[in-house]
Amino acid sequence: MDDRPGYYEFFAGGGMARAGLGDGWRCLFANDFDRKKAESYRANWGGEELHVGDVREISAAQLPGRADLVWASFPCQDLSLAGAGAGLKGERSGTFWPFWDLMKALRKESRAPSLIVLENVCGALTSHGGKDFERICEALAKERYRFGALVIDAALFVPQSRPRLFIVAAREDVAVASALTRKNANAPFHTRALVAAHERLPQTLRANWLWWNVPAPPLRNTTLFDVIEDVPTGVEWRSVEETNALIAMMSDVNLAKIAEAKRAGRKMVGTLYRRTRYHSGEKIQRAEARFDDMAGCLRTPAGGSSRQYVLVVDKGRVRSRLMSARETARLMGLPEDYLLPATYSDAYHLTGDGVVVSVVRHIAASLLEPLLKTCVVWEAA
Template sequence: MDRPSYYEFFAGGGMARAGLGSGWRCLFANDFDLKKCETYRANWGGEELFPGDVRKVTTTDLPGRADLVWASFPCQDLSLAGAGAGLKGERSGTFWPFFEIVKALRKEGRHPPLLVLENVCGALTSHGGKDFTALCGALAGEGYRFGALVIDAALFVPQSRPRLFIVALHGDFVAPAELTTAEPSPLWHTRALLTAQERLPHALREKWIWWRLAAPAARNTRLADIIDDRPEGVAWHDREETQALLAKMSDLNRAKVEAAKRAGRRMVGTLYRRTRYGADGEKMQRAEARFDDLAGCLRTPAGGSSRQIVLIVEKGRVRSRLISARETARLMGLPEDYQLPRNYNEAYHLTGDGVVAPVARHIAAHILEPLLIALRGFSRAAA
């Protein structure tokens, strides 16, 4: 098969591109964040890149006809941590101008046969499921059938990062039986996804596909494997800073640290500072740790509490520091030679806002590429 092609919207630093790999051809990429665009150019070159607002993109900017459109559109208004504006929000609402481009491509007969939308799982429940219904309705209105998967990056990298992937197929072509299932899989089809699908109007449920996705091989990378003793760009906290973090812990989280001390070996964990409410309703900052061989989900560093902290417990001693930019890149499945911004916050923002590359590769290998092979065979037979 000739190398399939794609347009990548909301491309960031090109993490979907990293996941799709060299077996795919990028024809066009777009992101409005000029800092991210600098990183995109540093890693991929700028020939296909259109920096700027998606509202300024027209079909004349898109060469040829792509096999796939990948769109990891902004999640902030759909996230449980956001303000709840949903698809009407300033950031997540950019889905609509993006989809106007898809609609315009269809009018020109250049619509992609495959489309992937990626976002946070909050997209399933935002506005009582109405936003998810709106996404599905938009796809159906342009002749797509679709299904969704919830994939936790923890299956591939040592980071807890569940994300929603909607995979859409255009037209009446019937996907090969080995790519679909009549019975949802508990590995990929969560209770929240099942509920969201059940809420869809009958006409949209008629368009639904339960995608079959192979389970990946067991993850062979531990959190400890990606943490450096001498990290670049961040310093270990002094004793007082570490003690201040420990003092913010609840009894449950202190118990986790004590258990790590008793483990008799080097224990690597992570910590987030979170705002919680006390029994009297008063806000307080808590330090919440985990030692389950997974980092917490990377987030964009809007405030100090959004920056993840590494905890090392060894020989009864606790050390702490910010996670380094290179360590966040490893948590996203990016190679060591991936070029990151020099500024720490810019690098953290880039990685915390991206798609985990091995997840994109798994979807491509087990759904997108087999679909394209079947589609091309169907087209040749029809001709």
């Protein structure tokens, strides 16, 4: 008999939550509507538990057994600061509601999961003046969950700036050990934005709130230099003319970063995004660089401007190229043997739309697994 805790993984993508949870857990069911991502999921995990299709068309009868955990990294586009602001009413982020209908159906069948984790962009805290966050909390409370949230920047684990919101909910009958909560917010995972979102909640919802006590991880020992390849696979170094064209798109502030990197006297590795900015009321393309040993947040590539560049400054020479698919996988904490899609665009889309593996592992080890141990003891008593 397999006594490992079981979970359902919704909006599973390439299975990065599964990678983070690890072999100590067993996947009972996984779902994603994107067939290309599903191919990667099958290549790495097999397809036995995977259902490819719209979450709106899944019924509770298709969910086997009773999950200890449900993980849902639901779409962020309508909640993102870069989106159109539709929030939970949007076509993509609004898929939270059919997902939640499944959770309600499980409750009616006495199969409500002990724990639920909802992952999204930090914009979910402020979308529609905080009303979308309130509606999520209200949905959890109505199904008799206590909940709290963490804002975790993946930069603590990998050299990528990627803050994300994790709402962690425990069913009302799960006994929560006192060591797993605090009376008040605390750094580094309870940010000002999260505290403000909590304060905006009605008192009835704050009564269900838990300030989760999750320790900070050890200092990261992986640098951007460790991630970047001298001889990349699948991408080519740009010509001198193409690199100069990128540099010509820089503001004085970013040109100063290039000059400082040249003065460093050693090989410097940085990253660059092309962004649209306003200047004198007109839209212009800007190239924005960073040399702080950190990559920018990976994004799903809707166009060339969404793809991140690598900059290498060595002996006064500047070289540039697109970041390789394997480099993006490393920035997401994926192992070297993780099988990526064959095409660059598909691989970048997979990694840019995922959850960082090492962040999932930290949440699991520090909070989810201790909660389930308490839950098992409590239910057996």
